[in-house]
Amino acid sequence: MDIYFIIEKLILISAILGVSLLIAMYTTLAERKFAGFFQDRVGPNRAGPWGILQPLADGVKLFTKEEIIPTNAGTFLFVLGPSLSMFTACITSAVIPWGPDLTLFGKTVALQVADINVGILYIFGVVSLGVYGIMIGGWASNNKFSLLGAIRAASQNISYELAMGLSIIALLMVTGTLSLREISIQQEGWHWNVLYQPIGFLIFLICSFAETNRTPFDLPECETELVGGHHTEYSSMKLGFYLFAEYINVFVSSAVLATLYFGGYNFPGMHLISNPNVVAILGVAALFIKILLFIFFFIWIRWTIPRFRYDQLMKLGWNILIPLSIINIVVTGLVIILKQ
Amino acid sequence: MDSLSNRKKVIEHKKMNFWERMYLPAIFQGLGITMSHFFRKKATIFYPEVEREFSENFRGLHSLKRDENGAERCTACGLCALSCPAEAITMTAAEREKGEENLYREEKYAAVYEINMLRCIFCGFCEEACPKEAIYLDGNIAKADYSRDTFIYGKDKLLEPIVK
Numbered sequence: 001m002d003i004y005f006i007i008e009k010l011i012l013i014s015a016i017l018g019v020s021l022l023i024a025m026y027t028t029l030a031e032r033k034f035a036g037f038f039q040d041r042v043g044p045n046r047a048g049p050w051g052i053l054q055p056l057a058d059g060v061k062l063f064t065k066e067e068i069i070p071t072n073a074g075t076f077l078f079v080l081g082p083s084l085s086m087f088t089a090c091i092t093s094a095v096i097p098w099g100p101d102l103t104l105f106g107k108t109v110a111l112q113v114a115d116i117n118v119g120i121l122y123i124f125g126v127v128s129l130g131v132y133g134i135m136i137g138g139w140a141s142n143n144k145f146s147l148l149g150a151i152r153a154a155s156q157n158i159s160y161e162l163a164m165g166l167s168i169i170a171l172l173m174v175t176g177t178l179s180l181r182e183i184s185i186q187q188e189g190w191h192w193n194v195l196y197q198p199i200g201f202l203i204f205l206i207c208s209f210a211e212t213n214r215t216p217f218d219l220p221e222c223e224t225e226l227v228g229g230h231h232t233e234y235s236s237m238k239l240g241f242y243l244f245a246e247y248i249n250v251f252v253s254s255a256v257l258a259t260l261y262f263g264g265y266n267f268p269g270m271h272l273i274s275n276p277n278v279v280a281i282l283g284v285a286a287l288f289i290k291i292l293l294f295i296f297f298f299i300w301i302r303w304t305i306p307r308f309r310y311d312q313l314m315k316l317g318w319n320i321l322i323p324l325s326i327i328n329i330v331v332t333g334l335v336i337i338l339k340q
Numbered sequence: 341m342d343s344l345s346n347r348k349k350v351i352e353h354k355k356m357n358f359w360e361r362m363y364l365p366a367i368f369q370g371l372g373i374t375m376s377h378f379f380r381k382k383a384t385i386f387y388p389e390v391e392r393e394f395s396e397n398f399r400g401l402h403s404l405k406r407d408e409n410g411a412e413r414c415t416a417c418g419l420c421a422l423s424c425p426a427e428a429i430t431m432t433a434a435e436r437e438k439g440e441e442n443l444y445r446e447e448k449y450a451a452v453y454e455i456n457m458l459r460c461i462f463c464g465f466c467e468e469a470c471p472k473e474a475i476y477l478d479g480n481i482a483k484a485d486y487s488r489d490t491f492i493y494g495k496d497k498l499l500e501p502i503v504k
Contacts, residue, residue, distance in 0.1 A: 034378070036382075037377070037378045037379075037382075038374045038377050038378055039377065040377055040380055040382055040383060041382060041384060042382050042384045045386075300371060300374065300375070301371070303374055304367070304370045304371050304373075304374045305367060305370060
């Protein structure tokens with residue numbers, strides 16, 4: 001392994017981390033701004049022009065706040081919870097192909113940290129790890145509200161991961177590969193998977209709302225019943241980590257949705273441009289436009305649909321989404337066989 | 341018994357049909373509603389830069405008035421303090437010396453006149469009670485501050501500036 005490879009990957013990793021943190025930062029502002037717009041208000045507009053410095057102010061505030069660890073909380077696990085949440089949120093983006101290959105100084109640079117052939121399984125595994133952050137944090141808080149929030153998070157993630165996995169299986173039957181790069185390449189020229197798998201996309205979308213703990217599935221931090229759910233006892237930047245991890249998850253989920261179903265970095269008229277570097281840059285831009293649209297959709301849903309009741313959540317997961325995704329698999333299989 | 345208003349509605353608990361149970365049409369409808377609000381004109385008034393107009397009989401901060409020659413009208417009779425239901429007004433009377441006729445209208449004046457703006461309920465009884473037309477609630481709202489004692493407004497804040 002040569003030194004250039006390591007340098008290249010290090011630069012790519014830091015760029016991706018920086019971009020995902022930046023986007024997560026500004027998603028917090030966008031969330032508050034758009035919440036205002038949806039409710040006929042203007043949202044935060046005092047810090048800087050149109051409030052663009054608000055995330056910085058929030059960050060400084062969270063960093064300088066008093067840090068409280070409850071006396072009866074398990075200190076190690078209490079600190080581990082938010083760290084794990086943040087860690088898993090940050091490493092999910094490793095397998096996402098951000099664009100076609102770039103040619104720099106006679107070398108091909110892949111705009112993807114790791115092109116592993118089980119990319120989807122990797123994302124799946126890391127996302128399932130994400131719930132441990134919430135569970136450990138809620139449990140170590142030694143508080144019944146936090147514990148309830150943690151239990152809800154665990155059961156919700158288990159229920160929705162099943163449907164998510166089943167909807168992915170139908171997608172795999174169409175694409176025939178687990179590598180996200182190959183899935184992206186296959187979708188070139190309007191062969192977007194959402195056109196072949198509309199039901200699968202819908203199930204995957206609903207499940208990614210559940211996996212990121214966003215409304216209408218934000219039962220783990222249900223304010224009305226559970227104070228703050230799993231982060232009731234958290235203060236200062238540990239709370240900030242939980243909130244921030246949620247926004248990074250929203251970003252990564254949007255990226256996964258765009259890559260799996262909406263053509264990834266492909267854009268209309270891609271084959272008309274001959275220079276591969278221009279294609280790569282435009283591809284990255286196209287992917288980011290898709291991601292930002294999905295983030296907007298996440299926010300839009302949050303300010304439209306109220307939270308589910310717990311039994312409705314379970315009913316939707318087990319009685320509707322899982323049978324629906326199994327039917328989707330069967331129908332997909334039939335169509336594939338009939339086409340052969 | 342018959343309803344008087346004729347507006348009574350009997351709630352129907354009919355079962356939802358398949359279309360309604362899918363929820364998705366209703367969700368898209370809701371998304372449409374929120375989106376229509378997204379571009380609507382906002383009702384916000386950007387307060388420190390833009391101030392809302394008060395009505396003519398709005399009772400704001402008090403001001404102690406002067407007469408046409410610029411002399412203070414208040415004679416420290418104490419009727420405003422007496423009428424004040426919140427006991428926000430206090431004053432110390434003093435006698436006018438020779439040569440101060442251009443400063444004070446009557447022989448007696450208020451050397452100290454203080455209103456606690458945190459106690460004041462802006463009822464306007466003081467201006468009704470005043471026999472000398474010396475106090476009016478024609479000002480704005482009290483400015484926010486960090487400590488309570490800054491809300492005790494003395495003559496320096498209440499007294500009307502001299503119009504030349």
